[in-house]
Amino acid sequence: MSVSEQTAAPAGAVPEGAAHVAHDATTPAHHTSTGLSNEKLAMWLFLGSECLLFGGLISTFLLYRTREVTAGPPVGDIYDIPFTSVSSFVLLMSSLTMVLALSSIQRADHRRARTWLLTTALLGATFVAGQVYEFTTFVREGLGYTTNLQGSAFYTLTGFHGVHVTLGILMLLSLFVMSLRGRLPSGRAETVEIVGLYWHFVDIVWIIIFTLVYLIPA
Amino acid sequence: MALTEERPPLELAAGDEPVRNPLGAFTRPSSSYGWRSWLTTVDHKKIGILYGATAMVFFALGGLEALLIRAQLAQPNGQVLDPQVYNQMFTMHGTTMVFLVIMPMLAAFSNYLIPLMIGARDVAFPRLNALSYWVFLFGGLFLYSSFFLGGAPDGGWFNYAPLSGVAYSPGHGIDFWTLGLQITGIASLLGAVNLITTCLNMRAPGMTLLRMPVFVWMALVAQFLLLFAIPVITVALFLLMFDRLFGANFFNVEAGADPLLWQHLFWIFGHPEVYILVLPAFGIVSDVIPTFARKPLFGYPFMVFSGIAIGFMGWGVWAHHMFASGIGPVSVAAFSLSTMFIAVPTGVKIFNWIGTLWKGKLIFTTAMLFAVALVSQFTIGGLSGVMHSVAPHDTQQTDTYFIVAHFHYVLFGGSMFGIFAGIYYWWPKIFGHKLSERIGKAHFWMMFVGFNLTFGPMHIVGLQGMPRRTATYPEGMGWDLMNLLETIGSFLIAISFLMWVYNVAVSRKNPHAGADPWDGRTLEWATSSPPPAHNFDVEPTVEHLDDWWHRKYGEDEQGRPVRRERFTYLSRVDEASRLAGGDEPDVDVSAIHLPSPSYWPIVLAIGLPLIAYGLIFTYWLAALGGVIIIAGAFGLGLEPSVDPDAGHGDHGDHGPDEGHDQELAEVGAASGGDDDEEAS
Amino acid sequence: MSEQTTAQVEHEEYEAQTEHGAHDHPGERTYVGIALILAVLTAAEVATYYFEDQLGGLLVPSLIIMMIVKFFLVVAWFMHLRFDSNLFTRMFVSGLLLAVGVYLAALATFRFFG
Numbered sequence A: 001m002s003v004s005e006q007t008a009a010p011a012g013a014v015p016e017g018a019a020h021v022a023h024d025a026t027t028p029a030h031h032t033s034t035g036l037s038n039e040k041l042a043m044w045l046f047l048g049s050e051c052l053l054f055g056g057l058i059s060t061f062l063l064y065r066t067r068e069v070t071a072g073p074p075v076g077d078i079y080d081i082p083f084t085s086v087s088s089f090v091l092l093m094s095s096l097t098m099v100l101a102l103s104s105i106q107r108a109d110h111r112r113a114r115t116w117l118l119t120t121a122l123l124g125a126t127f128v129a130g131q132v133y134e135f136t137t138f139v140r141e142g143l144g145y146t147t148n149l150q151g152s153a154f155y156t157l158t159g160f161h162g163v164h165v166t167l168g169i170l171m172l173l174s175l176f177v178m179s180l181r182g183r184l185p186s187g188r189a190e191t192v193e194i195v196g197l198y199w200h201f202v203d204i205v206w207i208i209i210f211t212l213v214y215l216i217p218a
Numbered sequence B: 001m002a003l004t005e006e007r008p009p010l011e012l013a014a015g016d017e018p019v020r021n022p023l024g025a026f027t028r029p030s031s032s033y034g035w036r037s038w039l040t041t042v043d044h045k046k047i048g049i050l051y052g053a054t055a056m057v058f059f060a061l062g063g064l065e066a067l068l069i070r071a072q073l074a075q076p077n078g079q080v081l082d083p084q085v086y087n088q089m090f091t092m093h094g095t096t097m098v099f100l101v102i103m104p105m106l107a108a109f110s111n112y113l114i115p116l117m118i119g120a121r122d123v124a125f126p127r128l129n130a131l132s133y134w135v136f137l138f139g140g141l142f143l144y145s146s147f148f149l150g151g152a153p154d155g156g157w158f159n160y161a162p163l164s165g166v167a168y169s170p171g172h173g174i175d176f177w178t179l180g181l182q183i184t185g186i187a188s189l190l191g192a193v194n195l196i197t198t199c200l201n202m203r204a205p206g207m208t209l210l211r212m213p214v215f216v217w218m219a220l221v222a223q224f225l226l227l228f229a230i231p232v233i234t235v236a237l238f239l240l241m242f243d244r245l246f247g248a249n250f251f252n253v254e255a256g257a258d259p260l261l262w263q264h265l266f267w268i269f270g271h272p273e274v275y276i277l278v279l280p281a282f283g284i285v286s287d288v289i290p291t292f293a294r295k296p297l298f299g300y301p302f303m304v305f306s307g308i309a310i311g312f313m314g315w316g317v318w319a320h321h322m323f324a325s326g327i328g329p330v331s332v333a334a335f336s337l338s339t340m341f342i343a344v345p346t347g348v349k350i351f352n353w354i355g356t357l358w359k360g361k362l363i364f365t366t367a368m369l370f371a372v373a374l375v376s377q378f379t380i381g382g383l384s385g386v387m388h389s390v391a392p393h394d395t396q397q398t399d400t401y402f403i404v405a406h407f408h409y410v411l412f413g414g415s416m417f418g419i420f421a422g423i424y425y426w427w428p429k430i431f432g433h434k435l436s437e438r439i440g441k442a443h444f445w446m447m448f449v450g451f452n453l454t455f456g457p458m459h460i461v462g463l464q465g466m467p468r469r470t471a472t473y474p475e476g477m478g479w480d481l482m483n484l485l486e487t488i489g490s491f492l493i494a495i496s497f498l499m500w501v502y503n504v505a506v507s508r509k510n511p512h513a514g515a516d517p518w519d520g521r522t523l524e525w526a527t528s529s530p531p532p533a534h535n536f537d538v539e540p541t542v543e544h545l546d547d548w549w550h551r552k553y554g555e556d557e558q559g560r561p562v563r564r565e566r567f568t569y570l571s572r573v574d575e576a577s578r579l580a581g582g583d584e585p586d587v588d589v590s591a592i593h594l595p596s597p598s599y600w601p602i603v604l605a606i607g608l609p610l611i612a613y614g615l616i617f618t619y620w621l622a623a624l625g626g627v628i629i630i631a632g633a634f635g636l637g638l639e640p641s642v643d644p645d646a647g648h649g650d651h652g653d654h655g656p657d658e659g660h661d662q663e664l665a666e667v668g669a670a671s672g673g674d675d676d677e678e679a680s
Numbered sequence C: 001m002s003e004q005t006t007a008q009v010e011h012e013e014y015e016a017q018t019e020h021g022a023h024d025h026p027g028e029r030t031y032v033g034i035a036l037i038l039a040v041l042t043a044a045e046v047a048t049y050y051f052e053d054q055l056g057g058l059l060v061p062s063l064i065i066m067m068i069v070k071f072f073l074v075v076a077w078f079m080h081l082r083f084d085s086n087l088f089t090r091m092f093v094s095g096l097l098l099a100v101g102v103y104l105a106a107l108a109t110f111r112f113f114g
Helices: A006-015 A019-026 A038-065 A081-106 A109-141 A147-181 A186-215 B034-040 B044-073 B083-117 B125-150 B173-201 B215-245 B260-293 B301-316 B318-325 B329-357 B365-389 B391-397 B401-431 B436-461 B479-508 B546-550 B575-579 B602-614 B619-638 B644-649 B658-665 B666-680 C002-023 C029-049 C052-080 C086-108
Strands: B553-555 B561-563
Touching: A038 A109, A038 A147, A038 B215, A038 B260, A038 C086, A081 A109, A081 A186, A081 B034, A081 C029, A081 C052, A109 A147, A109 A186, A109 C002, A147 A186, A147 B215, A147 B401, A186 C029, A186 C052, B034 B044, B044 B125, B044 B401, B044 B479, B044 C086, B083 B125, B083 B173, B083 B215, B083 B260, B083 B401, B125 B173, B125 B602, B173 B215, B173 B602, B215 B260, B215 B301, B215 B602, B215 C086, B260 B301, B260 B329, B260 B401, B260 C086, B301 B329, B301 B619, B301 C086, B318 B391, B318 B553, B329 B365, B329 B391, B365 B391, B365 B401, B365 B436, B401 B436, B401 B479, B436 B479, B546 B553, B602 B619, C029 C052
Parallel strands: none
Antiparallel strands: B553 B561
């Protein structure tokens, strides 16, 4: 919350009346007190908030991971690390394709932008499909949602992340369709950037989950 | 003028281009008149009024529940309510007052005042703002519908596990509670993102952060607290919901779960929540007191930074709610210390208010009376709070009426008195006429006496060991007289509330109050009462803290304020205000564009309670709700906030506001859509 | 409609200037490079799974460090925080640090760390 000096500067430094002229000359096309885009700021605030959401779910999982289970296998016993590594890698690479999509659209290279958007969505879908496969395998091996503490915590955390990925895919596909219809000119590249922020955030959450939930032994 | 044509609600579902409605006028009929305009409005002022009206209706409901509780406890072995209903009453009373009264009431003030105080035309995301309101309203209605659908929640407002589990609360009440609060949480989160962005990004030229009124600052800190606290309770509610609806094991002790997890998650949210409830009230008082003390606020920077400090420290004290839960001596000691420290910035505020009053030319209007009452009553609540920070002391008081007394002095004596101060202070700005001061003062004294009569004796019976949340008590404990007094006090509060309602009802006949009835200090008084839809005819350029005061007053050689003969309002005002020295700006307001009303917020919001009902009763309903939400999110996202033709049609004669409007236009496609889908 | 298109073109040109002139975003080559580093780190992370015994007490610290590095690479480069306004960083980092601090403290009260 210590934003005072930072944001006070643009509004304060500009002499009265000249404010908007000065903005036009020095900053991107955002006529706001900070010169920053409302939408982007909102997305960053939202992501800051999401940290506490995922933090709570991850902490719950970590807490229950160390507790004895009363029925069924502990979740650590049935991990398929090689499989999860591959799907983690897929999600990680979708961040690359996302940033390439943004870079293409900023250059007004719409055909490539669409390719990368679609690739990103497909990589995301691959990840979700992998998660569905993983869940069914785990259930077959005796860990259902209600079997024990760890099952509940694991499925809730990773499922919640999966829902986030799915929503991201929906947004990417919407962008793809918008681009096809010519409603995504490079002047609106920021829309792609903001969806990208969300997408990368989902990716970094998985980076944390992959390490804390899968790789570090209980 | 041209915008009489209203959009059909589902027009854009197929991705069509919107109908072009050129905006030629600064007031548009579709957003100004008739009940329908309230359903589709995106004007922060109307949304603020909606929030406030809704919150006061819930205040009456929550008050009714309180009266039933007090009727039950008026005498030993009370027979008014049976214990099950009693449990529902205190649960719903607490939940209502916290989530459906004080939070939305402060959202009302924040919505109405922040843009006016920082010199903006609207909030950063007007349609998201409307969405917040509707989501909140439907969440509240959903929660209250539990009374008709098998019984209200009955686990206390913090619903401790495992008592909140299916085994101990088999009805659907707590399901309504978890889902309803998740819905209102979405509203708060959207509101927080919106208002923080507004405070940071929408300030008028020259309105630096350290020139913002203290109310804006305190509201900003509270919105940050919401932003970070809401997800924590969402996690807790989410886990409890899965436990109850789908048989998960998060709080299932038989499966080895730790019920303390609930307490931690709840209070990590719950303690910042306390400051969410009280900081904006502090802000209200910090604006009311200087106006009626005829002095600038004493120690403005200290006020601001103590508020920020409270915001930070509020995150490090949550376990003082759990001293009796067996969290271990190290934790108890640590949280005990941090709790003692948080009293420091709060004390700074109290002293600054006293410093402002000191040697001021005090004018005791109703608003001022409520403000001064906050300072005194909150201090009492704050001091009993410091008593709780001493862990052994707290152990003695846990679950007694002493705690009930403490938090009512903080939340009623603090937040509600602040809210009433704000209501009396800003009423003329919002509705154009004052509330009656005569009735208002009677209301104040009745409420003040009733409040102290209700909650003062609770300190005593609490220390004598009377347990809270227990439906009755036996004779011969020495609690009879005190409880009777408390009940009498609670009915006095009810009477005082009715006096306020009466005051509101007759206030329409009061004469027009003028643009600046209190000789105010901040920018909202520089525009007409009520303000035009676009807030200001000219965008203010701010040069001072309390800029409006400096526009009205100069200084003589001794540095005493001298009222200027002429000064200029920021929009067209009534005749009386002009005669009192106010000039009007000479500008053409026809070029000011405002975001168009939208059906999508209310459409999208209706999907959430459908999902919630669906999760409890039948999944088909949930599927329907999901479809509505997705359709609504796309509708909101693809619909331009401002008609594009209006922004580009008449180049050249745009004021400096064009930029804002274009920002507004781009809301939907980006974060509007994302956030909505996300939060659900 | 045509006026709108003109405006879009203008906007594009404007945006193009600001994006590449003022911001100085990294090029695609850099992005691919970052992705390579991320891939290598992920490979190293997965490798620890096969050498758990040899790593002993180093296992957890090395995994945490690699996680943090990956996290910051994505945030700084792919999410552009390195190049964007400080304000975004502050908003995000305040949420992040709050989450880490509060939840670590909560876990500590459960005697999670030993």
